[in-house]
Amino acid sequence: MAQKRSYEEKSIDPAAQEMLIRADEMGISTAFSRADNLAPCNIGGSGMCCKLCGMGPCRLTKEGQTGICGATIDTIQARNLIRAIAAGGAAHSDHGRDMAFTLKAVANGEAEGYRIRDVAKLRQIAGYYKIPIEKRSPEEIANDLADLYIAQFGQQRGELAPVVRAPKKRQELWRERGVVPRGIDREVVEALHRTHIGDDQDPEHILQHAVRTGLADGWGGSMIATDVADILFGTPAPILGQANLGVLKDDMVNVVVHGHEPTLSEMIVAASQDPEIIEYAKAAGAKGVQMSGICCTANEILMRQGIPAAGNFLHQELAILTGSVEAMVVDVQCIMQALVDLASNFHTKIITTSPKVRLKGATHIEFDEQKAYTIAKQILRTAIDNYKYRGPTHIPQVKEDLIPGFSHEYINYMLGGSYRASFRPLNDAIMSGRIRGVAAIVGCNNPRSSQDYLHTKVTRELLKQDVLVVETGCGAIASAKLGLLLGQAGLDQVGPGLREVCEAIGIPPVLHMGSCVDNTRILTVLTQMVEEGGLGDDIDQIPAVGLAPEWMSEKALAIATYCVASGAYVIFGGSSPVSGMPDRVSDSDIVLRYLSEGWEKLYGGKLEFMADPDEMIQKTLEHIDKKRAALGLQPYDPEKFGKSGDTRMLELEELPLQERIAALYGVAAD
Numbered sequence: 001m002a003q004k005r006s007y008e009e010k011s012i013d014p015a016a017q018e019m020l021i022r023a024d025e026m027g028i029s030t031a032f033s034r035a036d037n038l039a040p041c042n043i044g045g046s047g048m049c050c051k052l053c054g055m056g057p058c059r060l061t062k063e064g065q066t067g068i069c070g071a072t073i074d075t076i077q078a079r080n081l082i083r084a085i086a087a088g089g090a091a092h093s094d095h096g097r098d099m100a101f102t103l104k105a106v107a108n109g110e111a112e113g114y115r116i117r118d119v120a121k122l123r124q125i126a127g128y129y130k131i132p133i134e135k136r137s138p139e140e141i142a143n144d145l146a147d148l149y150i151a152q153f154g155q156q157r158g159e160l161a162p163v164v165r166a167p168k169k170r171q172e173l174w175r176e177r178g179v180v181p182r183g184i185d186r187e188v189v190e191a192l193h194r195t196h197i198g199d200d201q202d203p204e205h206i207l208q209h210a211v212r213t214g215l216a217d218g219w220g221g222s223m224i225a226t227d228v229a230d231i232l233f234g235t236p237a238p239i240l241g242q243a244n245l246g247v248l249k250d251d252m253v254n255v256v257v258h259g260h261e262p263t264l265s266e267m268i269v270a271a272s273q274d275p276e277i278i279e280y281a282k283a284a285g286a287k288g289v290q291m292s293g294i295c296c297t298a299n300e301i302l303m304r305q306g307i308p309a310a311g312n313f314l315h316q317e318l319a320i321l322t323g324s325v326e327a328m329v330v331d332v333q334c335i336m337q338a339l340v341d342l343a344s345n346f347h348t349k350i351i352t353t354s355p356k357v358r359l360k361g362a363t364h365i366e367f368d369e370q371k372a373y374t375i376a377k378q379i380l381r382t383a384i385d386n387y388k389y390r391g392p393t394h395i396p397q398v399k400e401d402l403i404p405g406f407s408h409e410y411i412n413y414m415l416g417g418s419y420r421a422s423f424r425p426l427n428d429a430i431m432s433g434r435i436r437g438v439a440a441i442v443g444c445n446n447p448r449s450s451q452d453y454l455h456t457k458v459t460r461e462l463l464k465q466d467v468l469v470v471e472t473g474c475g476a477i478a479s480a481k482l483g484l485l486l487g488q489a490g491l492d493q494v495g496p497g498l499r500e501v502c503e504a505i506g507i508p509p510v511l512h513m514g515s516c517v518d519n520t521r522i523l524t525v526l527t528q529m530v531e532e533g534g535l536g537d538d539i540d541q542i543p544a545v546g547l548a549p550e551w552m553s554e555k556a557l558a559i560a561t562y563c564v565a566s567g568a569y570v571i572f573g574g575s576s577p578v579s580g581m582p583d584r585v586s587d588s589d590i591v592l593r594y595l596s597e598g599w600e601k602l603y604g605g606k607l608e609f610m611a612d613p614d615e616m617i618q619k620t621l622e623h624i625d626k627k628r629a630a631l632g633l634q635p636y637d638p639e640k641f642g643k644s645g646d647t648r649m650l651e652l653e654e655l656p657l658q659e660r661i662a663a664l665y666g667v668a669a670d
């Protein structure tokens with residue numbers, strides 16, 4: 001049995017620690033305690049268990065051993081990995097498909113409560129695909145775009161349309177390597193076909209298709225999800241938000257939305273502000289409805305509406321443990337089955353809404369985009385009716401302010417303003433060495449490591465080293481909970497050159513770019529940096545690294561794969577799903593070497609797994625410096641910059657928060 005950890009070892013978040021103490025006092029299990037009580041299977045965990053047919057499962061434990069069919073450890077590892085990538089890509093892409101169907105319904109006036117909020121983005125995206133825009137209504141353009149996007153899923157031949165948005169050189173490289181995705185569903189199906197008993201058994205050949213499957217996610221399903229969410233709900237711009245369990249309110253009906261798709265959660269947020277619903281809540285004895293989010297649903301409504309995030313992945317159980325949640329409304333992905341059992345200790349209703357996801361014991365109120373607003377109100381009334389059953393509550397008084405909403409459009413605008421929006425200042429700052437490089441720190445929480453520790457340790461150290469950090473997903477919420485996303489608040493902890501840039505432009509040193517499908521925003525930023533000039537002619541030349549220090553989901557592996565194929569060095573923390581036996585000689589470890597050296601030769605990007613955060617930091621900096629040198633840029637010098645701007649920042653620090661934010665970002669802070 002694994003060793004029990006202290007509360008501080010389970011999470012560095014004080015709100016989480018408080019709730020874990022409460023869970024123990026009440027005798028309730030959580031993912032944290034279950035992780036302590038359930039040791040991971042070393043054979044499966046290292047990718048050496050094959051259960052793809054009825055002759056097995058074949059659990060390989062010795063070098064040279066094979067499965068009953070003769071499959072080697074490397075083949076089994078590659079097959080397991082591509083299946084995970086296909087599942088992760090399928091999850092993101094199915095989300096994208098549903099968004100495309102919603103866009104089609106909105107264009108045809110069949111989706112109650114929705115409208116096209118960002119016509120400029122719609123026109124811009126349509127332009128990429130040569131959809132006519134002149135003298136056409138937004139609905140006509142949206143209808144054509146929806147048809148094109150829906151067709152990407154079932155397309156059998158040719159190339160996925162959004163691939164044209166990658167740098168030209170990268171597109172050519174993909175064509176040469178034969179990995180341009182044909183259709184999203186086709187690549188996922190082929191991944192499953194190839195890994196059926198008796199099919200593709202060359203690990204490198206299997207992993208080549210893993211690249212094509214990953215690209216179908218990043219430059220396909222996920223990109224479609226982000227595009228449509230922006231068109232329907234607005235492209236994010238900086239807004240004031242809050243994060244952590246302290247956002248729950250004792251005197252309000254607390255409704256927590258959890259999962260991924262913004263379609264229903266946006267509608268629930270709108271309905272929660274409907275006077276009829278507020279009256280209904282008041283009649284039930286509450287002051288109103290307090291909305292908050294968990295996981296990527298949180299990110300979607302946080303960056304567009306400023307709705308607070310109750311927390312990241314490992315906070316889903318902790319929110320219920322406060323006893324203050326009337327309803328947790330879930331859609332798809334990252335929803336623990338443990339929620340229903342846990343909720344039975346309180347009055348909390350778990351409400352499932354997706355036709356794809358049911359939990360035994362949960363209330364099911366199915367989402368239908370044609371009557372979304374009506375359903376949203378029905379869900380809220382169900383939550384309000386539940387308020388009278390609330391027992392004693394224990395809400396940790398822990399929360400932090402943050403400023404999310406750094407879409408690539410906003411980053412472009414903030415760098416140059418309305419008349420000269422451009423990535424030039426960012427490229428110049430990297431070229432001069434004020435910014436050493438860029439790190440995207442993304443991904444999940446994992447109860448096998450201390451919650452938020454790896455994320456924030458890596459983030460803090462890279463900031464000190466003048467690395468600009470962009471974040472998405474649960475990693476962004478980790479930084480938010482620890483106060484790293486609040487404008488200038490963290491600037492005293494960042495390197496001098498980076499600080500100078502943040503002060504000059506008025507940005508936080510950590511930019512929250514959205515949910516996990518929004519990692520495609522990072523692809524767009526990297527592409528625009530290439531197109532701006534000065535940092536090479538392809539993504540693999542930019543001094544940038546992607547990290548997922550606390551990854552756990554198959555979606556994270558899909559993201560890693562498309563980032564590598566796009567040219568990025570990607571570092572994953574925690575355990576490696578292809579680690580093999582501890583004493584395996586690395587030369588014989590075909591899969592590990594292929595993901596790193598093999599993919600680097602083919603795509604300029606590589607995927608490596610390492611548990612130690614200091615090693616992650618060191619490898620990140622080495623890579624950034626290597627890319628700087630290859631571009632012929634000046635070596636990074638921490639002494640060179642950072643002597644300007646301090647007076648203005650000191651003045652700003654004196655201002656009340658709302659005024660400070662208005663001065664820095666030019667946005668209303670409420």
Ligand code: XCC
Pocket residue numbers: 295296313333334442443444445473474475515516552553555556
């Ligand atoms: Fe899930 Fe997107 Fe991971 Fe968080 S970061 S635990 S996948 S919610 Ni995507």
